[in-house]
Amino acid sequence: MTSQETRGTWSSREQPQPMQSTGSMYTRHSTYSTTPRNNFCTQPKSSYMNTRTTPHPTSTHHLRKRTEAKRYVIEDFRQAFERKGMELDTTKKLGRGKYSKVYKAVDRINNRVVAVKAIDILELTSDVKNKFLPREISCWRKLKNPFLVGLHAQYEAQNMIFLTMEYGSQGDLLRYVQENGGINERRAGQFMSQLMRGLQYMHLKQIAHRDIKLENIILFDNCVKLSDFGFVRQVENQALSLTFCGSKSYSAPELLRGIEYNPFLSDVWSLGVVGFVMVTNRMPFDEKKPNNVIVELQRKRQYVIPSTVYLTTSCISSFESMMTFEAKHRPTSSDCLALPWITPHLVDNHSG
Template identity: 30%
Template sequence: MEKYEEVKDIGDGNYSVVKLIRHIDTKSLFAVKYIPRGHTVDERVAREIINHRSLRHPNIIEFKEVFLTPTHIAIVMEYAASGDLFDYVCSQGTLSEDKARYVFQQLISGVSYCHDMEICHRDLKLENTLLDGKRIKICDFGFSKSYLLHSTPNSRIGTPSYIAPEIFSGKEYNGKLADIWSCGVMLYIMLVGELPFGDQKDLQNLKKTMNKIMLVQYKIPDTVHISQHCRNLISRIFVANPMKRISMREIKSHPWFLENLPKESIKEAQDVNYTKENPIYSLQSIEEIMNIIEEAKILATTSSSDQLEDLTEALKKM
């Protein structure tokens, strides 16, 4: 931490604290995610760091570096100053079809890139989509899996109201096609201002929510006026059988998606010289990062879970 200074808290989760930090020399702002050392540094944390490190795209929060403090492992990332998409949609109520399309085009650009890099996100939602001005930035790769490094997805993880039907089966599934379903949920919420499969009361009853998703029980209210092209795209995303669901390639050639497609975003994405064949990773090597992750696990043998919770609470108050 000698090259950074803490500015303020940004947020916290079950196992992590996120703070805004400033580089002392350059004055650049970054977000840092602190995860307590010990038993919380598991395979999921390793996947989050390694997968995120391998991605660089205008619509994905950029990974910077990872380091250790005496009590935490810290993941330094690009800072998006305009909050998240959930708060933005809540403040607007609903988005116009043009605004929703503009966000969706960027979302698909980022997710499609992840898939090209053989990574599925598995927890796409409004809260995991940050805003930097008008640009969206996908974040939080804690549930992500790489088809190059990890086993085929088969676990029931993600946020219930965004989960694709096949995830509930408990069998192996295609994480990329499940991501497409989640993108559809995000589009629906932006346009309608509600969840497509149940309301907040339904979310308290997971079985009820699951049944609605499995049966694809959704409708667009009569009070919401959107084009037939948009309705067609949503209906092709919300298909229970993943093999019959619209593909990423088909989404990117759909008439609704192509309308008013921002040329600067396409050019910027193409200008990022970053592919599986020609990767541009962070300055830290995988070996260095894996050594840091392994060292971060050590505290598990010397501290109890209560002590780890105390350390996290203390960090929140710093």
Template identity: 30%
Template sequence: MEIRKVDSGFQDKLNVLYKASSLQVAIKIIDRFRADAETRRMIDREIEILKFVEHPHIIKLYEVIEFEGRIYLVTEYAGGGELYEHMLKHVRFSEKEARRYFRQIVSAVLYCHYNGIVHRDVKPENLLFDKNNKIKIIDFGFSTFCSGSPLSTFCGTPPYAAPELFQGKHYDGLKVDVWSLGVLLYVLVFGGFPFPANSFLHFKHAVLSGHVPFPSGISSACTDLIRQMLTADFHNRISLEQVIQHE
């Protein structure tokens, strides 16, 4: 058995290879005593959701072990690195490549929606590649089960957050995920964010304005899809079902 530590903080991450079976897993070790109350709630919610979901593009949870104040999450190993790391190398993807990866991500998020779950933190850092270059969604700490009732907690990462979150309003969790995916697709094909700004205040104003600049270089179909996903009024924003059906 080979063990390699890959992270630290109030949680550690280990990659473990069982040579007898050639099974490689990732183990996230969380110290409950060093995590604050909100973090513990996020951990418990992530465990609950990962036990529930099963999809080829969502990281698989094999086992949860609790021992002496530590939680060990044993998951499948996706060793191809974060999508974020690949973006740093490539700057931008071809539209063909972006479409392939984006469809995998959307299929996983749509599966979550069909099962009453919203992710609320879709971003490249939470998307891993496995050895077959397939996407795996990770980190369900901000996720929640959603019965259709409006949500109110600000979740996620500001560059990927929908306008309604900045307005402090109750929001539709499904449409918040659509917005995040729209930003992600924009970043994949253009290599930059749709709302560049030199301060948080300017960024917030740009997001709320609903104006999205579109450089040349991609198809009108892709531009149209991103525009519909980044519609500031969530009532008029496209649904994930419509995203899947878009040409």
């Protein structure tokens, strides 16, 4: 594998040697009480793809052999990774989603540490397999920016897809805030300027993220980067979206109201919520409340900034501008670069 993005397929004749997993079960880190953990999507959800069918009573043994799919785990491909010059570390998962798990690996050929996202195709719903996953990979290949987690390579073997990507040694922003509390306004402003640069780049390429939240922001040594492009969408001619996906507590009012929305402007709202959480160590709105109640709270800006947290007018006015209730009055990601909390830190940005 070279330093350029690559795609490879391990031959189906190259059967991986089954190995016993050494990895422990990963428990996703707990959240503070008001932080959402669930994603929602009001698109019709299909059941898991069937991996077996009911055999005909007269040919049970023969049909089972033909219809049952062998299930693989990442440990089964350790030797295949080694032949690519990569040493897997499966002792601890970096993260996990409904259909994937993320591990750490050392890329000996390119002398770098990478993250490996392992996706079990047999676990995917038809929507994810046929629409969201191909869209994620297609859009991700187009994104080359210092403030977006980069895709290095894609490999396919048996029922698995592996995506290797940049590795952030400091974990995600949610864990950082949980362990360290709120981030001081100046450093949070630096983070916001970097994230907005990454988001503006995506939007200029007509790609919306649609799932911006602290869990999907990764800390590197000198910057933060947006990650997890599972809900990205290429948006042509300012088309509106009717796929209501993402995390409820980060969702713009138009999504909670169930009306068609501009995904670029909903991204801006979500990043505004990220900014609020970074400096206050709390969510502005409680996802446990009904959607219509949250919408009214959003309309009236009824959130609480802890009395122990001092924020400047520049900071408050900036995230309030990003969380403008009416989408048509909300600034674009390009407009947000001129916000008083973000602009002073643009010159501090590093390439990552």
